[in-house]
Amino acid sequence: MFWYHKETKHSYDSVRTHPNQLSWEDQPRTYKNYPEHYKKRKIDLENSEESFLYYIAGLTAKKTYPSGEYYLRINPSAGALYPNELYFQARGVEGFEDGIYHFEVSTSSLTLLQPINETEGIEPYLGYQSAMKGYLFLVSAVYYRSSWKYKNRALRYCLLDAGHLLGSIEASGLLRSRSVEMLYNIDRERLNSMFGFEGREWILSGCAMATALPQQKVNAIEFSLPYVEGSGSFEPNTMIEQGYVETMQIRGCKRETKVPQFSYLQPRLKETLFTRRSQRGFEGDAITRTQFEYITEVLRQPIPSDCDEEVSVFMVVNKVLDMPLGLYKAGTYLKYGDFARQAGYLSLEQYSLSTQGAVAFFLTSKAKNYQALYQKAGIIGHRLYVASLYLGIGCSGIGAYYDDEVNAFVGNDEMVLYALAIGK
Numbered sequence: 306m307f308w309y310h311k312e313t314k315h316s317y318d319s320v321r322t323h324p325n326q327l328s329w330e331d332q333p334r335t336y337k338n339y340p341e342h343y344k345k346r347k348i349d350l351e352n353s354e355e356s357f358l359y360y361i362a363g364l365t366a367k368k369t370y371p372s373g374e375y376y377l378r379i380n381p382s383a384g385a386l387y388p389n390e391l392y393f394q395a396r397g398v399e400g401f402e403d404g405i406y407h408f409e410v411s412t413s414s415l416t417l418l419q420p421i422n423e424t425e426g427i428e429p430y431l432g433y434q435s436a437m438k439g440y441l442f443l444v445s446a447v448y449y450r451s452s453w454k455y456k457n458r459a460l461r462y463c464l465l466d467a468g469h470l471l472g473s474i475e476a477s478g479l480l481r482s483r484s485v486e487m488l489y490n491i492d493r494e495r496l497n498s499m500f501g502f503e504g505r506e507w508i509l510s511g512c513a514m515a516t517a518l519p520q521q522k523v524n525a526i527e528f529s530l531p532y533v534e535g536s537g538s539f540e541p542n543t544m545i546e547q548g549y550v551e552t553m554q555i556r557g558c559k560r561e562t563k564v565p566q567f568s569y570l571q572p573r574l575k576e577t578l579f580t581r582r583s584q585r586g587f588e589g590d591a592i593t594r595t596q597f598e599y600i601t602e603v604l605r606q607p608i609p610s611d612c613d614e615e616v617s618v619f620m621v622v623n624k625v626l627d628m629p630l631g632l633y634k635a636g637t638y639l640k641y642g643d644f645a646r647q648a649g650y651l652s653l654e655q656y657s658l659s660t661q662g663a664v665a666f667f668l669t670s671k672a673k674n675y676q677a678l679y680q681k682a683g684i685i686g687h688r689l690y691v692a693s694l695y696l697g698i699g700c701s702g703i704g705a706y707y708d709d710e711v712n713a714f715v716g717n718d719e720m721v722l723y724a725l726a727i728g729k
C-alpha cells in the first residue's frame with residue numbers, strides 16, 4: 306500500500322485525538338483569477354459551444370451564512386473547497402482563437418493565456434504526436450485550498466474532486482454527443498513549470514475531447530506563464546508534496562479504449578447537471594429495483610483512459626424494493642444482512658447518509674498508479690451522482706470513513722478510496 310495512503314487513514318481514535326481545528330479567518334480563497342491585462346471574455350450561455358464549458362464547472366447556487374456568501378458549482382467538492390482549476394487548449398473550435406485558456410469560475414469567463422499555431426501545441430505533453438482538433442483539458446489542484454481543512458489527507462480530496470471534474474467534463478460532453486478520454490500519462494513536470502505554478506498548484510490529469518489530424522504533426526510548445534496565486538494564504542505540507550511528487554510518473558498502464566453507453570435524454574440531463582446538489586441527509590424511503598439496476602449499469606460502463614486502473618465497487622443495499630439486504634460487489638451477493646447501521650458508522654458516523662440512504666458505496670483499489678486510480682474513483686462517484694439525480698434520487702460523496710474498519714467489513718486489504726450514498 307502506498308505509504309501516503311497508509312499514513313492518512315482515519316480511525317475511531319485518530320479523529321478523536323487529532324480533531325481538525327480550523328481558523329476561519331485564514332480560509333484560502335477558492336478562485337484563481339488571472340490579471341485583467343489578459344484577454345478575457347464572458348461565457349455566452351446562449352452560445353452552445355460556450356455553455357458546454359459552463360456546464361462543466363460554472364456557479365449554480367448561492368448560500369448566505371453569517372460569515373459571508375458562498376457559491377456552489379456544477380461540480381461537487383469535499384467541503385465546497387474546490388481545490389481544482391480547469392485549463393484547456395482549443396484547436397479548430399468554432400468561435401475560439403486557437404490557444405490555451407483558463408476557465409475563470411468566479412466571473413464565468415475564459416482567459417486566453419497563450420495562443421498556439423498549426424505547428425505547435427500541448428499535444429506532445431499529453432502523448433500525442435499530431436494536432437488534436439477540439440479540446441484538450443488539464444485539471445490542476447491548488448492543494449492548500451483543501452489542506453487548510455483536511456490537512457495531510459487533502460491529497461486524497463484533491464484527487465477525488467479532480468475525478469469529479471473529469472466526470473463533469475464527460476457529462477457536459479454528453480450534452481453535445483462528444484466522448485472523452487482521460488489522460489494520466491502526461492508530462493506534469495514540464496506543464497507545472499510552464500504554467501508557473503511554483504509548487505503550489507499541480508497538474509493532476511488531462512482529458513481529450515478531440516480528434517487527431519494525422520497529417521498535421523505538432524511540436525511541443527514552450528511558454529512561460531507568471532505565477533498567479535490561487536488561494537490567498539498558503540502553508541506548505543511536506544507529506545502532501547512528497548505524495549504528489551512520488552506519484553507523478555505513471556508505470557505499467559493499461560489503455561481502456563471501449564466507450565461507455567449511456568441512455569440519457571439531453572434536455573433532462575441538462576436540467577440534472579444544472580440543478581445537481583449533494584443531499585445532506587436521507588429520509589429513509591426506498592428506491593426501486595429498476596432504479597438500482599439503471600444506476601449500477603451506469604457504474605459498470607468503461608471509462609476510456611490511457612491508464613485504466615482497477616477500482617472495486619462495494620454496495621450495501623439498505624432499502625431497495627424487492628432486493629435482499631446485504632453487501633454486494635459488482636452484482637454479486639457477498640453477504641446477507643442488514644448493514645445499514647454499520648455503513649453509517651463506517652462513514653465516520655454519518656448515519657443520516659449511509660444508514661438512512663437506500664444504498665451505501667465503498668470504493669477500493671490495490672492498483673499502483675495512485676493519481677490515476679484515485680481520480681477514477683472520483684469519476685465513478687460523479688457518474689453515480691449524475692445517474693441518481695437523473696432519476697430523482699439524491700446522492701452524496703463521503704470522503705471521511707474509518708479506513709481499516711471498511712476493509713474488515715468488505716473483506717479485503719486494499720486502499721479504501723471513497724464512500725458515497727444514494728437515497729431519498
Ligand SMILES: Cc1cc2nc3c(=O)[nH]c(=O)nc-3n(C[C@H](O)[C@H](O)[C@H](O)COP(=O)(O)O)c2cc1C
Nearest residue numbers: 377378381382383384385465582583702703704705
Ligand atoms: C470527494 C467528496 C467528499 C465529500 N464528503 C462529504 C462528507 O463526508 N459528508 C457530507 O455531508 N458531504 C460530503 N461531500 C459533499 C460536499 O460537501 C458538497 O459537494 C459540497 O458542499 C458542495 O455542495 P453541492 O455538492 O451541493 O454542490 C463530499 C463531496 C465530495 C466531492
